Amino acid sequence: MKRSYLFGLALAAAFGASQAGAEELTGTLKNIKDTGAITLGFRDSSIPFSYLDDNQKPVGFAMDICYKVVDAVKKELKLDKLEVKLNPVTSSTRIPLLANGTIDLECGSTTNNAERQKQVTFTNTHFLTASRYVSKKSSNINSIDDLKGKTVVSTAGTTNIKQLTEANVARNLGANIIPAKDHAEAFLMVETDRAAAFVMDDILLASLVAGSKDPSIYVISKDAFSKPEPYGIMLRKDDPAFKKVVDAATAAVYTSGEGQKLYDQWFMAKIPPKGLNLNTPIGPELKAEFAKPSDSPDPDSYKPAM
Amino acid sequence: MNYHWNWHIFLEPNPMGTGTYLDMLLSGLWLTIGTGLAAWIIALVLGSIVGVLRTLPSRAASWIGFAYVEFFRNMPLLVQLFLWFFVLPELLPRTWGLWLKQLPHAPFYTAAIGIGLFMSARVAEQLRAGIGSLPRGQKMAATALGLNTVQTYAYVLLPMAFRIILPPLTSEFINTIKNTAVAITIGLLELTGEARSMQEFSFQVFEAFTAATVMYLLLNLVIVTAMRLIERAVAIPGYISGK
Numbered sequence: 001m002k003r004s005y006l007f008g009l010a011l012a013a014a015f016g017a018s019q020a021g022a023e024e025l026t027g028t029l030k031n032i033k034d035t036g037a038i039t040l041g042f043r044d045s046s047i048p049f050s051y052l053d054d055n056q057k058p059v060g061f062a063m064d065i066c067y068k069v070v071d072a073v074k075k076e077l078k079l080d081k082l083e084v085k086l087n088p089v090t091s092s093t094r095i096p097l098l099a100n101g102t103i104d105l106e107c108g109s110t111t112n113n114a115e116r117q118k119q120v121t122f123t124n125t126h127f128l129t130a131s132r133y134v135s136k137k138s139s140n141i142n143s144i145d146d147l148k149g150k151t152v153v154s155t156a157g158t159t160n161i162k163q164l165t166e167a168n169v170a171r172n173l174g175a176n177i178i179p180a181k182d183h184a185e186a187f188l189m190v191e192t193d194r195a196a197a198f199v200m201d202d203i204l205l206a207s208l209v210a211g212s213k214d215p216s217i218y219v220i221s222k223d224a225f226s227k228p229e230p231y232g233i234m235l236r237k238d239d240p241a242f243k244k245v246v247d248a249a250t251a252a253v254y255t256s257g258e259g260q261k262l263y264d265q266w267f268m269a270k271i272p273p274k275g276l277n278l279n280t281p282i283g284p285e286l287k288a289e290f291a292k293p294s295d296s297p298d299p300d301s302y303k304p305a306m
Numbered sequence: 307m308n309y310h311w312n313w314h315i316f317l318e319p320n321p322m323g324t325g326t327y328l329d330m331l332l333s334g335l336w337l338t339i340g341t342g343l344a345a346w347i348i349a350l351v352l353g354s355i356v357g358v359l360r361t362l363p364s365r366a367a368s369w370i371g372f373a374y375v376e377f378f379r380n381m382p383l384l385v386q387l388f389l390w391f392f393v394l395p396e397l398l399p400r401t402w403g404l405w406l407k408q409l410p411h412a413p414f415y416t417a418a419i420g421i422g423l424f425m426s427a428r429v430a431e432q433l434r435a436g437i438g439s440l441p442r443g444q445k446m447a448a449t450a451l452g453l454n455t456v457q458t459y460a461y462v463l464l465p466m467a468f469r470i471i472l473p474p475l476t477s478e479f480i481n482t483i484k485n486t487a488v489a490i491t492i493g494l495l496e497l498t499g500e501a502r503s504m505q506e507f508s509f510q511v512f513e514a515f516t517a518a519t520v521m522y523l524l525l526n527l528v529i530v531t532a533m534r535l536i537e538r539a540v541a542i543p544g545y546i547s548g549k
Contacts, residue, residue: 092505096309099307100309101308115321118310118509119309119310119508119509120509153493156490156495156499156503156506157506159507162321162507169323176410178493181492189493192396193404237308
């Protein structure tokens with residue numbers, strides 16, 4: 001009897017102690033303060049959002065935004081020094097690594113949608129992209145209806161292949177849809193004529209085309225399979241204190257015009273390592289979102305400014 | 307760990323509109339079984355032929371067997387599948403290459419044949435070892451009875467050799483099933499591929515791969531049990547694996 005009473009007391013004391021400490025800082029912010037370090041997850045080939053340059057250093061539009069967030073976190077916690085650790089992630093490892101605390105922010109090109117919000121959360125949208133297709137000019141595919149009966153590839157497990165499957169049924173295309181392991185391989189299928197078209201986020205298509213052997217033989221469609229969908233920097237769910245800091249930091253970047261400057265640097269000018277220029281002017285929806293930042297997963301909430 | 311477990315996810319409809327997430331994984335499982343079985347049949351047939359070639363008295367035959375085995379077992383399976391799928395059609399004359407590329411279910415056939423060839427080299431080595439482990443007197447006795455080479459193999463050597471190598475063949479069969487996971491690299495959505503797409507859609511990565519693990523485990527348990535039954539059924543009393 002006595003023993004269990006003592007044990008209960010000890011437990012209560014321990015619990016109370018951890019509660020008292022948690023009152024000031026919780027979750028990720030506390031962890032960052034305790035360790036003096038923040039870990040950013042980066043992708044190795046998500047051009048121009050997050051990828052390795054010729055010095056094997058992660059760079060990109062999303063990386064730059066993440067560094068702004070790091071500055072804000074440093075200021076918030078009043079730290080003199082904040083170490084930034086970088087950790088590579090892939091589409092399969094980003095969730096476990098975020099969940100187990102290996103990374104604090106995922107800086108890449110992850111689509112923010114309602115389904116994924118059940119597991120993670122996103123800060124303000126940094127890009128909007130629609131689902132389009134790339135094909136060879138020589139195959140003369142000018143609209144989605146021209147895909148009738150053709151072989152069309154998309155990357156397995158993406159929202160794009162889902163939209164393609166839906167369009168295939170809804171528009172009676174009868175296209176033969178094949179899934180590919182990743183974007184590079186899907187593009188290779190078009191390059192080697194295994195598939196007539198590759199359906200993907202238009203910005204990723206633009207970077208694949210720009211990086212191909214002969215960019216002039218490809219064309220990206222005008223027709224889109226979807227409304228523009230938001231990309232967001234991913235963070236752990238149920239950590240409102242950290243999300244507040246990150247949201248404020250990204251909002252400050254977008255509304256101050258810094259966002260536009262970064263955009264032009266990565267999408268309108270030559271980028272490392274090969275000096276490609278994606279030449280993709282900012283769309284009206286994203287421009288409106290930068291003026292009024294939003295973390296909504298709903299494509300319908302992003303409208304061009306009037 | 308900040309992770310939201312949701313074991314009900316399997317009963318939720320998948321975004322491809324083909325039923326639930328469980329249906330998605332099951333369709334992957336069927337594809338794994340289909341690819342694995344097709345590859346295993348190819349591996350067994352070709353492996354037996356090449357294994358026999360390597361033990362024939364003819365110099366040329368054993369050299370061909372040697373070259374075959376070394377070619378297929380010394381290259382990673384991933385590289386082989388990639389070569390068959392992407393490189394081979396480019397090396398053929400253009401019209402043939404185009405025909406090959408436009409074949410329906412190309413990833414399935416490429417995977418079945420590619421994995422089958424890779425595994426056949428291993429089966430061949432097992433069989434060669436099995437034949438080599440037989441006492442030399444058996445072959446001589448067969449010759450003394452007036453059997454020719456084909457008869458010697460068919461009636462004396464192979465029936466014994468196959469019985470001896472049944473246990474390692476079980477491992478090779480299981481390896482064949484597991485190797486089908488490599489086929490996601492050429493776009494075959496087998497069990498691992500479906501688990502990956504499930505985690506991309508739902509972000510429930512641990513649930514997806516736990517289910518895939520359990521399915522692989524059950525499938526391979528069935529194979530092990532079936533092979534044990536075969537072993538017992540064909541065992542010869544008084545001989546190595548017999549009782």
